[in-house]
Amino acid sequence: MVHTSTEQPKGLPANAENRYEVTHADLPLSCPMPGMVRWNSHPRVYLPIEKSGEERCMYCGAVYVLKD
Numbered sequence: 258m259v260h261t262s263t264e265q266p267k268g269l270p271a272n273a274e275n276r277y278e279v280t281h282a283d284l285p286l287s288c289p290m291p292g293m294v295r296w297n298s299h300p301r302v303y304l305p306i307e308k309s310g311e312e313r314c315m316y317c318g319a320v321y322v323l324k325d
Contacts, residue, residue, distance in 0.1 A: 271298035288314040
């Protein structure tokens with residue numbers, strides 16, 4: 258299942274999906290994202306998605322795709 262930034266409910270489990278679609282409103286992009294529960298996740302890392310349009314988290318392998 259793919260969640261877009263506008264569809265993510267508060268308290269979404271961190272790293273629950275392996276692919277996330279994000280928008281410019283989500284920048285700067287971090288994994289886990291601010292709306293995700295973090296108590297059982299990896300440390301927050303920032304992903305430089307602006308130039309590439311797609312980034313993979315080095316900890317959990319989640320792929321983030323920047324949508325226009």
